[in-house]
Amino acid sequence: MEWGETAVEQSELAGRTALVTGAGQGIGEAVTRALVAAGAKVAALDATPDGIKELEAEYGTSVVTPYTADVSDSNAVESVVEDVESRLGPLDILVNVAGVLRTSPVVEITDEAWQRTFAVNSTGVFNASRAAARRMDGRRRGCIVTVGSNAAGVPRTSMAAYAASKAAATMFTKCLGLELARSGIRCNVVSPGSTDTAMQRSLWADEQAPARVIDGDPASYRVGIPLGRIADPADVADAVLFLVSDRARHITMHDLYVDGGATLRA
Template structure:
């Protein structure tokens, strides 16, 4: 079976770098017309659909951008929610705005963009939505409470959305990466010991290492997204696919 993605229009949020950029490139390689969205101008001309500036916290902007994409590129067949922020630190030191901003982007952004796109997919009775969450959504992480909770909210929202949209033939799934070699991850490291702890684990934080012994590359996550968006996954919905080298020890 082919992927069935050739000629389809895909909207990817958080497409300027890291996993989002890899997802945009992977979908384009499958023949999608990809529109990349990010808070900064996304250089998406090579993806066939261009790029747009979008702050996923702004409901009005989300509706405007989705309308614009559908008017210029065509009806959106694939939505991939990648846009996200990371706030770290002990709960007792988190500020209200740390918590609010993290949720507003990581969970609220998924809600706003998915809602806007789903409203247009339902009458067409087709489409697929993939949310990039995190394995931290299912495994407690010290110093990452806001991030982990927001990603858990985004994942559960996406599964609930999948249940509501199943009758219209629209599939909604989640990809949960573990530690991935991106600017976000590298921004958490201060010494080589932090890199080593990511691979081997940190017992004092009750954190397991990565059994496969390597960091994920963004393309590893992108390949999982492409699979779930493709016809090869046509009977999969409300699924949460962990791409973490075994770090979460999922049963």
């Protein structure tokens, strides 16, 4: 199904302003498209300009406004949020998608790889969420969704930095949700499993790699995907769209796994 095929998708976020980090590709791009289809104006933030500029060209600046910034830079993030509110209106929705993946056995992880992983995946979520929450809290409305990972709940070989950083972002988001609940602001997490993105494909060494992901790999203590398919970014975006909508008005501090059952919800 294409974005915008249903009346609900076309109108449920009409008039709302959203900020999506990591919007230039993969899940972030899919989330941006889903929000636009639902009627939102989207500030699309990414560390590199190419993808978000393409979205701007496709939809127009009045619908998608691109911002180039590194989410690990708190001053840059604060400036973006301030500009978004000035140009597009009060921020109603924040979706934290920006992330990096550095794979390595723990004994071989470099200081730089560890620090950069946490700078983007954890501190980046903190920077964007803090900037948004400060403004949402005063207005007593808004919602925040962090795209985490099922790796945050299940150990993965050669993914310690990534898994730990996503676990930190997940718990941070839940704590933020607890603090903001009395203001009516909802904070949730969507945790994808293997999803057909550039990040996922970077892990594939040959043409049989997708089949191994689906079937599982006992040598790396990894079960397969019970539903028998790798997720499309739109599958994750659908979950985000639900959580930022009024249909989820009584859901907060929740971690929604979108992984085809791959973690057996451990």
